[in-house]
Amino acid sequence: MRYLRNPELKRQLLFSLAFWAAAVCLALLFLPGGVVCAVFLGAAGLVQLLFWTAFTVRRYRRLEELAAEADRLLHGERSLDLRQYEEGELAILANELEKLISRLQEQSQRLQKEKVYLSDSLADISHQLRTPLTSLNLLLARLPGETDEENRRRLVYEAGQLLERTSWLVEALLKIARIDAGTAVFAQNRVDASGLVQAALEPFGIPMEIRGQETELKLQEGAVFSGDADWSAEALGNIVKNCLEHAGEGGRLWIRTQENNLYTEFVIEDNGPGIDPEDLPHLFERFYRGKQSFGTGVGIGLALARMIVNAQNGMIKAENRPEGGARFTLRFYKGIV
Numbered sequence: 001m002r003y004l005r006n007p008e009l010k011r012q013l014l015f016s017l018a019f020w021a022a023a024v025c026l027a028l029l030f031l032p033g034g035v036v037c038a039v040f041l042g043a044a045g046l047v048q049l050l051f052w053t054a055f056t057v058r059r060y061r062r063l064e065e066l067a068a069e070a071d072r073l074l075h076g077e078r079s080l081d082l083r084q085y086e087e088g089e090l091a092i093l094a095n096e097l098e099k100l101i102s103r104l105q106e107q108s109q110r111l112q113k114e115k116v117y118l119s120d121s122l123a124d125i126s127h128q129l130r131t132p133l134t135s136l137n138l139l140l141a142r143l144p145g146e147t148d149e150e151n152r153r154r155l156v157y158e159a160g161q162l163l164e165r166t167s168w169l170v171e172a173l174l175k176i177a178r179i180d181a182g183t184a185v186f187a188q189n190r191v192d193a194s195g196l197v198q199a200a201l202e203p204f205g206i207p208m209e210i211r212g213q214e215t216e217l218k219l220q221e222g223a224v225f226s227g228d229a230d231w232s233a234e235a236l237g238n239i240v241k242n243c244l245e246h247a248g249e250g251g252r253l254w255i256r257t258q259e260n261n262l263y264t265e266f267v268i269e270d271n272g273p274g275i276d277p278e279d280l281p282h283l284f285e286r287f288y289r290g291k292q293s294f295g296t297g298v299g300i301g302l303a304l305a306r307m308i309v310n311a312q313n314g315m316i317k318a319e320n321r322p323e324g325g326a327r328f329t330l331r332f333y334k335g336i337v
Contacts, residue, residue: 197255212249222259223258225264227314238305242302267328
């Protein structure tokens with residue numbers, strides 16, 4: 001029998017046979033009617049040995065089946081039924097193995113999703129970088145043969161815009177990667193809400209003047225929150241940039257701040273065409289560009305803004321104004337929510 005190759009079974013069987021033989025010999029030597037007692041003990045011992053052997057073989061067969069099912073799992077089979085093991089410690093072992101299998105399957109599914117997500121993200125990043133770089137190469141190829149000074153200036157300006165766009169895209173992607181990896185450090189300092197709004201608007205001063213855009217501010221004096229000023233200015237700036245692009249020539253922005261006992265709130269509104277209802281659930285997804293997309297946006301500014309706000313115990317919401325246009329609401333909470 002293959003089970004006798006098991007050292008444990010060998011020791012148990014030898015011990016049982018030795019004990020049985022010793023009992024029979026003692027019965028023959030010391031008990032009255034020793035032959036009858038010896039026969040009875042021998043028969044009882046043999047029956048017990050047969051029962052022990054049957055139960056042991058059955059238990060080891062179950063263990064073999066359990067090991068075989070675990071091996072099938074390791075080779076890719078996903079559906080294993082361990083409910084058939086209903087006896088004692090073997091049932092406990094099967095139950096613990098089932099828990100382990102469930103956790104391994106969950107981890108495998110999560111890793112597969114992350115693999116697909118990483119592949120899609122790399123494809124999106126590659127596409128987003130390739131577009132401005134291709135345009136830049138075409139512009140640079142035209143420059144040497146361009147004799148008209150005005151056209152040369154225009155090409156140089158467009159090349160500069162493409163370089164600026166590529167630089168911003170790379171920086172934004174690096175920031176997203178840092179937040180994803182958990183290596184981004186967010187300070188917990190006292191941030192003045194009015195100063196944050198001014199810092200977010202500063203880079204857009206000249207473009208707003210050229211396009212005839214205006215901003216109306218309603219900032220609560222003394223409103224503050226605990227967070228990172230630089231990261232928060234990045235988030236607010238990305239929202240302002242989105243609103244300015246949608247407001248268009250001569251557009252208008254409204255920005256207001258307020259602080260209460262629960263949170264400090266920033267509300268940014270524009271008088272653009274608003275957000276398509278189909279886009280609202282996906283607006284903060286990476287590389288998502290809605291039906292009302294304008295300019296050269298690539299769909300990561302709002303995603304980065306949400307990541308920054310969420311990392312600082314905050315929330316961000318987008319909706320349409322009843323009067324028309326979009327409204328973004330940022331809240332930085334004073335406690336854990």
